[in-house]
Amino acid sequence: MDGLLQISPGLIIWTLVNFGLYLLILAKFGYKPLRTALERREQTIADALRSAELARAEAQRLLANADEQRKRAHAEMVELLRDARHQAERIVAKAAEEGERVKQDKLREAEREIERMIADARASLQREVAELALQATQKLLAQHLDGEQHRRLIEQSLAQLERAN
Amino acid sequence: MSSSDTLTTQHAHAEDIPPSQVIPHLLQELGDHHELNIAFTTSDVLPVVLYDGGKWHFYRNTHTMEQAGAYRLVKGHIVRAADGGSPTLDLSVTNLVVFQWIGMLVVLTLFFVAGRRYRRDPLAPPRGIQNALEAIVVYIRDEVVRPNLRSERLVRRFMPYFVGLFTFILVLNLIGLLPGMHTATGAIGTTAALAITAFLVINGLAIGEIGIKGWLHHLLGGAPVYLAPIMVPIEILGLFTKPFALTVRLFANMSAGHIILLSLIGLIFYFRSIFVAPMSVGFSIFIYLLETLVCFLQAYIFTILTAVFVGLALGDHAHEHDEHHATA
Numbered sequence: 001m002d003g004l005l006q007i008s009p010g011l012i013i014w015t016l017v018n019f020g021l022y023l024l025i026l027a028k029f030g031y032k033p034l035r036t037a038l039e040r041r042e043q044t045i046a047d048a049l050r051s052a053e054l055a056r057a058e059a060q061r062l063l064a065n066a067d068e069q070r071k072r073a074h075a076e077m078v079e080l081l082r083d084a085r086h087q088a089e090r091i092v093a094k095a096a097e098e099g100e101r102v103k104q105d106k107l108r109e110a111e112r113e114i115e116r117m118i119a120d121a122r123a124s125l126q127r128e129v130a131e132l133a134l135q136a137t138q139k140l141l142a143q144h145l146d147g148e149q150h151r152r153l154i155e156q157s158l159a160q161l162e163r164a165n
Numbered sequence: 166m167s168s169s170d171t172l173t174t175q176h177a178h179a180e181d182i183p184p185s186q187v188i189p190h191l192l193q194e195l196g197d198h199h200e201l202n203i204a205f206t207t208s209d210v211l212p213v214v215l216y217d218g219g220k221w222h223f224y225r226n227t228h229t230m231e232q233a234g235a236y237r238l239v240k241g242h243i244v245r246a247a248d249g250g251s252p253t254l255d256l257s258v259t260n261l262v263v264f265q266w267i268g269m270l271v272v273l274t275l276f277f278v279a280g281r282r283y284r285r286d287p288l289a290p291p292r293g294i295q296n297a298l299e300a301i302v303v304y305i306r307d308e309v310v311r312p313n314l315r316s317e318r319l320v321r322r323f324m325p326y327f328v329g330l331f332t333f334i335l336v337l338n339l340i341g342l343l344p345g346m347h348t349a350t351g352a353i354g355t356t357a358a359l360a361i362t363a364f365l366v367i368n369g370l371a372i373g374e375i376g377i378k379g380w381l382h383h384l385l386g387g388a389p390v391y392l393a394p395i396m397v398p399i400e401i402l403g404l405f406t407k408p409f410a411l412t413v414r415l416f417a418n419m420s421a422g423h424i425i426l427l428s429l430i431g432l433i434f435y436f437r438s439i440f441v442a443p444m445s446v447g448f449s450i451f452i453y454l455l456e457t458l459v460c461f462l463q464a465y466i467f468t469i470l471t472a473v474f475v476g477l478a479l480g481d482h483a484h485e486h487d488e489h490h491a492t493a
Contacts (some may be wrong), residue, residue, distance in 0.1 A: 004352075030273055
């Protein structure tokens with residue numbers, strides 16, 4: 001029993017020497033490389049995490065940008081379409097108006113032409129009738145000329161013609 | 166007939182020991198020896214170093230020492246042949262010293278093996294031994310040292326000490342569990358030496374960080390000055406009870422398991438019956454597994470208590486001091 005509970009100064013000194021030596025060797029050749037590697041790895045992982053975070057933010061930004069652009073493009077497209085439709089409508093309306101105007105012009109021209117032709121026809125008919133009447137008169141005059149009565153007749157028919165005109 | 170011969174005889178013919186002497190003999194075996202006792206063999210090869218009467222005496226082993234005639238080995242102790250008194254200082258390389266060397270060799274080898282892998286590829290994911298050591302180191306750093314030392318500068322400076330403390334105790338505890346081996350941490354000498362280093366680290370670090378004035382101020386324990394007559398003696402006592410508790414805790418834990426194992430096995434010898442054996446063996450296995458747990462636990466407790474004591478000795482000064490350094 002005394003062997004177990006005995007405090008041996010020799011063992012204490014030897015342990016101090018051994019432990020001190022052990023600490024020296026461990027700190028210099030065992031722990032230091034481990035700590036260096038550990039710190040380097042922790043640094044690398046931290047860097048990787050940070051750069052991943054940065055990349056994520058950048059991607060987020062790009063995505064937002066792209067979305068913005070897409071929205072703008074869409075709005076632009078809608079605007080263009082509306083413009084085009086308006087323009088088309090305006091053109092169609094203008095064309096219709098033009099057509100109407102041309103049609104009216106043509107109609108008026110045709111009317112004028114017809115009136116002119118009617119006038120012409122009437123004039124030539126008058127001449128013709130006058131001619132015929134003159135001839136007929138000459139013939140009649142040649143057969144028997146009954147002065148006043150005939151002259152009245154002729155005048156009457158002329159007046160009639162005049163009215164008809 | 167020299168007592169060294171008697172010891173050897175006892176080893177050779179264990180059945181010659183009377184039953185009443187079995188437990189004392191086995192307990193004797195737990196302690197330190199001047200013979201190398203490894204893997205069930207005892208060999209008288211360890212050098213004897215004595216400092217006595219102002220002179221150093223060196224002998225190749227206890228046998229040559231006894232032949233020289235000045236000293237004798239009585240019940241494992243070296244005494245002067247002339248008057249039977251102990252030499253001033255017995256600095257012999259003893260059995261447990263050799264076991265400390267074995268433990269140191271084991272851990273350092275493991276660290277070298279791991280270190281080689283770091284040199285080859287520092288960024289590779291850790292494997293095997295490297296991984297285990299890293300787990301221990303990172304755990305000690307993050308759970309034991311950092312919360313107590315607080316300042317990163319101190320953590321960096323004192324990590325080797327705490328890693329060394331933990332691995333040293335753990336490997337000696339575990340070696341003690343191997344059949345035919347001895348537990349160096351099961352001797353008060355070893356644990357006392359470790360506690361002395363803890364005492365030096367605790368107070369050295371405190372004085373270095375908060376200055377001798379701060380350290381003395383801590384002896385008041387935060388009480389008003391007029392309580393100094395009571396507080397200072399208590400705190401001074403506390404300085405020494407902490408390492409003392411460390412010493413006894415580790416020693417007692419490591420010895421207790423062995424003593425229980427010896428008692429259980431000893432029952433077979435007391436009863437001189439094979440039928441006691443199943444019970445003895447069954448309980449022994451249970452205790453053995455418990456001891457495995459205790460090996461890790463006590464290494465951890467010794468380390469964390471040292472760290473906690475350092476933290477207590479530093480008080481709240483660690484942070485402030487760090488800031489001073491930062492601004493300086």
